[in-house]
Amino acid sequence: MARTRIALSGSALVTAAALAAGLTGCGAADMTRQSSPYADAKSSRTVTLSVQSWVGAQANVAVAQYLLEHELGYRVDTVQIDEVPAWDALSQGRVDAILEDWGHPEQEQRYIDDKGTIRRGGDLGVTGHIGWFVPTYFAEQHPDVTDWKNLNKYADEFRTAESGGKGQLLDGSPSYVTNDKALVNSLGLDYQVVFAGSEAAQ
Structure with a gap:
């Protein structure tokens, strides 16, 4: 067959x-x-x-x-x-x-x-969208955070133990298709991409 x-x-x-x-x-x-x-x-x-x-x-x-x-x-x-x-x-x-x-x-x-x-x-007929997201409570307190040009202003507030003194940009698995590292570098953002390991962990 x-x-x-x-x-x-x-x-x-x-x-x-x-x-x-x-x-x-x-x-x-x-x-x-x-x-x-x-x-x-x-x-x-x-x-x-x-x-x-x-x-x-x-x-x-x-x-x-x-x-x-x-x-x-x-x-x-x-x-x-x-x-x-x-x-x-x-x-x-x-x-x-x-x-x-x-x-x-x-x-x-x-x-x-x-x-x-x-x-x-x-x-399959559906176009997927990949984007960056912040918690609703944070966006309500700081509405300008949804413009990438203002992200460095809030980098300290997104800092974690894993992000090495920079703001953390949390991704899922390293195997997922993403351009986040290149975007962070190209845009001069004070953030470090950290991989959670899976969609559920993220």
């Missing part, structure tokens, strides 16, 4: 019909070589989905898994892998689909354009 591996980009729920159209084949082991219950089940209708660590991606996979299992008769295995290693796993056939990706042009060039081992599954 031929296998088509796909990566979908955006941040919306995928429909089972679209997913099923691109998935034929079986899942195998995850990045740690932990055995998938559906590995090597070549004659079965099985799918292994990569699960990213943020809630939106987990919701996408949960809906796709439910529809694939209950509406289309697939057996579904899920494997949690960070964003960039997920592309490697997808190319090597250890997972069959990434349902949400936030832009990895180097991986796209390598695996889609150069090697041809991954196909684009298409956009």
Whole structure:
């Protein structure tokens, strides 16, 4: 049975019909070589989905898994892998689909354009927005903090033990797509990017 591996980009729920159209084949082991219950089940209708660590991606996979299992008769295995290693796993056939990706042009060039081992599954129809946020109570007390030009004025108030004497700009996982370090440097902000490690910790 031929296998088509796909990566979908955006941040919306995928429909089972679209997913099923691109998935034929079986899942195998995850990045740690932990055995998938559906590995090597070549004659079965099985799918292994990569699960990213943020809630939106987990919701996408949960809906796709439910529809694939209950509406289309697939057996579904899920494997949690960070964003960039997920592309490697997808190319090597250890997972069959990434349902949400936030832009990895180097991986796209390598695996889609150069090697041809991954196909684009298409956009999901929702444009995600990445931004900086401050607590509401602080913005109400200091309305000008929402203009980046005033951030240095409040750097001392955002200082933590982890930020080394600068204001703390808290990010999630180091594996997430972000330009925060470059922005802080380019804008001359007196802030240090600190990684919480996950969306939940952030």
